[in-house]
Every structure is written in structure tokens, then in C-alpha cells.
Amino acid sequence: MTRMTRQRAAVAEALDQQDEFRSAQQLHEVLRARGDSVGLATVYRTLQTFADAHEVDQLRNADGEVLYRRCERVEHHHHLVCRSCRRTIEIDGPTVEAWAAKVGAAHDFTDIDHTIELWGICKDCRG
Amino acid sequence: MTRMTRQRAAVAEALDQQDEFRSAQQLHEVLRARGDSVGLATVYRTLQTFADAHEVDQLRNADGEVLYRRCERVEHHHHLVCRSCRRTIEIDGPTVEAWAAKVGAAHDFTDIDHTIELWGICKDCRG
DNA sequence: CGATTCATGAGAACGATTCTCACGCTTGAT
DNA sequence: ATCAAGCGTGAGAATCGTTCTCATGAATCG
Numbered sequence: 001m002t003r004m005t006r007q008r009a010a011v012a013e014a015l016d017q018q019d020e021f022r023s024a025q026q027l028h029e030v031l032r033a034r035g036d037s038v039g040l041a042t043v044y045r046t047l048q049t050f051a052d053a054h055e056v057d058q059l060r061n062a063d064g065e066v067l068y069r070r071c072e073r074v075e076h077h078h079h080l081v082c083r084s085c086r087r088t089i090e091i092d093g094p095t096v097e098a099w100a101a102k103v104g105a106a107h108d109f110t111d112i113d114h115t116i117e118l119w120g121i122c123k124d125c126r127g
Numbered sequence: 128m129t130r131m132t133r134q135r136a137a138v139a140e141a142l143d144q145q146d147e148f149r150s151a152q153q154l155h156e157v158l159r160a161r162g163d164s165v166g167l168a169t170v171y172r173t174l175q176t177f178a179d180a181h182e183v184d185q186l187r188n189a190d191g192e193v194l195y196r197r198c199e200r201v202e203h204h205h206h207l208v209c210r211s212c213r214r215t216i217e218i219d220g221p222t223v224e225a226w227a228a229k230v231g232a233a234h235d236f237t238d239i240d241h242t243i244e245l246w247g248i249c250k251d252c253r254g
Numbered sequence: 255c256g257a258t259t260c261a262t263g264a265g266a267a268c269g270a271t272t273c274t275c276a277c278g279c280t281t282g283a284t
Numbered sequence: 285a286t287c288a289a290g291c292g293t294g295a296g297a298a299t300c301g302t303t304c305t306c307a308t309g310a311a312t313c314g
Contacts, residue, residue, distance in 0.1 A: 060191060064187060083238075109247030110247060113247065120240065
């Protein structure tokens with residue numbers, strides 16, 4: 001059973017205030033700046049817990065760093081993220097979903113999981 | 128200009144002998160076992176160089192480790208990888224390619240790049 | 255109000271990858 | 285071939301994100 005603690009509430013709140021994907025360290029810094037100090041290890045653990053519960057989305061940037069974000073839609077979806085400012089657009093992809101399932105089945109693979117993320121430069125960062 | 132060295136030839140050859148995606152450390156071990164010893168740092172550098180030149184494909188597993196593989200097809204493609212044995216099927220995805228480009232354009236993002244990999248369990252590993 | 259047990263935090267530990275830098279080898283010109 | 289120029293190499297140190305340890309703190313349940 002998961003317990004409700006000040007730290008978890010703080011991490012959840014900090015996440016809600018973010019529009020873009022953030023790393024554990026960035027969130028830790030946000031919390032520190034707000035005065036809601038939470039240990040770094042706890043931030044990592046909490047984010048992992050949230051991710052396992054599908055309460056936050058997680059992805060890796062090109063450097064392999066894990067980023068977290070509380071998305072609008074709960075249903076499975078993908079992201080179009082600006083490489084520069086990390087502005088994120090949530091996209092749902094019935095098309096690719098079906099494609100992924102079909103490809104998996106065609107090659108007799110089961111438990112298909114997919115990593116589908118789009119990166120680009122958004123309008124504002126292009127200037 | 129890139130020079131041809133014993134080490135690079137050895138890494139290239141070791142790569143060619145692999146059917147599945149391998150990490151830099153695994154390849155380093157393969158080289159050591161073959162007697163073609165190459166420094167670990169060099170293996171990393173060489174693989175990076177090959178990847179930059181699009182001579183090998185690279186992707187990250189769930190743990191964030193980077194894996195390399197010399198694929199059959201040179202043209203852009205994606206992979207369906209067995210989570211257990213890493214058996215890899217190369218798939219080309221005009222469907223998703225078009226989808227990715229369309230989504231990017233629709234949201235006014237440029238320099239679209241995408242990460243599209245499929246993971247599953249292959250027939251043999253299902254036993 | 256306990257007792258139980260999960261949660262926390264500081265710092266150590268980890269693990270993949272990169273960096274440093276002195277030395278060696280490939281290369282292109284001679 | 286010979287040689288100078290400079291990229292490539294290797295061993296180990298350094299990085300850096302992330303996880304682990306373990307003693308202490310605090311939800312939760314009866």
C-alpha cells in the first residue's frame with residue numbers, strides 16, 4: 001500500500017506545475033526553490049512509483065536522461081517534443097498502434113511494446 | 128579524415144559476426160575473447176564514429192544502455208527486437224514514416240526526427 | 255495510543271560512458 | 285621508402301544520472 005506523505009504530495013504538485021518534460025534533477029531543483037525540499041533519492045523513487053502507476057509519462061532524451069511529465073490524456077498516447085524548449089504535443093496514434101500490433105503479429109512476436117516518440121523544433125524556437 | 132586502424136577493422140569485423148544488437152561492453156568482450164584486444168574507450172569511440180556515419184544502427188534498451196548492430200538494409204528502417212534474446216527483425220515503415228512527417232508538419236515542427244522501435248518476445252523465447 | 259512497516263534522506267555505491275594525455279601508427283607528400 | 289604531421293589509442297581517472305544502504309521518521313490500522 002502506498003502512503004501519502006508530504007514528499008509525494010510535493011512532487012505531484014511540482015509535476016503539475018510543469019508544462020514540459022522534466023528530469024528528476026530538475027524537479028528536485030524546482031522543489032528546493034519552492035521551499036518544499038525533498039531528498040533527491042525520494043524524488044527519483046517517487047517519480048518511478050508514479051510512472052509505474054501510469055500517473056506520469058516518461059521518456060528518454062537523446063542523452064539517455066529520463067524525463068517525466070504529467071500528461072493531459074490518460075489513455076495511451078505519444079509525444080511530439082521540441083528538442084530545444086521541450087514543448088510537448090500529445091498525439092494519439094491509432095495508426096501506428098495498429099501498425100505496431102500488426103508487425104509484431106506478422107513476425108510471431110508477443111507482448112509487443114513500442115517506443116514511439118517524435119522530436120523536432122517548434123515554431124517558437126525556430127526564429 | 129578517418130584512418131584505417133587495426134582496432135577499427137577489428138570492431139567492424141566483430142560487429143559483422145553479431146546477429147543481434149550488442150552493447151559496447153559486449154563487443155569489447157567479444158574482441159578480447161577473439162584475441163583482437165581493443166581498449167574499451169576505443170570500442171566506444173569507434174562505435175560512435177560508425178553510428179555517426181550511419182554504418183551501424185543504435186538504439187537504447189529499457190535500461191538506457193546503448194546497443195549497436197550492423198543491419199542488412201542501409202535505408203532508414205526500424206526494428207522489432209526480442210526483449211529476451213534480442214533477435215531482431217528489420218522493418219521498414221513507410222506508414223509510420225509518413226505519419227511522423229504529417230504529425231510534425233501539422234504542429235508546425237521542423238527537423239522532425241523519430242524514435243520508433245518495437246519490442247516483444249519472439250517465438251523461440253516463448254517456450 | 256501504540257505497533258507495524260513503509261517512506262525518507264544523506265551519502266556511498268554503481269555503471270555506462272566520456273575525458274585526459276602521453277605515446278604510437280596511418281597517411282600523404284617527398 | 286622516408287618522414288613529418290596529427291589523428292587514433294589505451295589505461296585509468298573523471299562524469300553523471302541513478303540506485304542502494306541503513307538508521308531514523310512518520311502514515312496507518314486496530
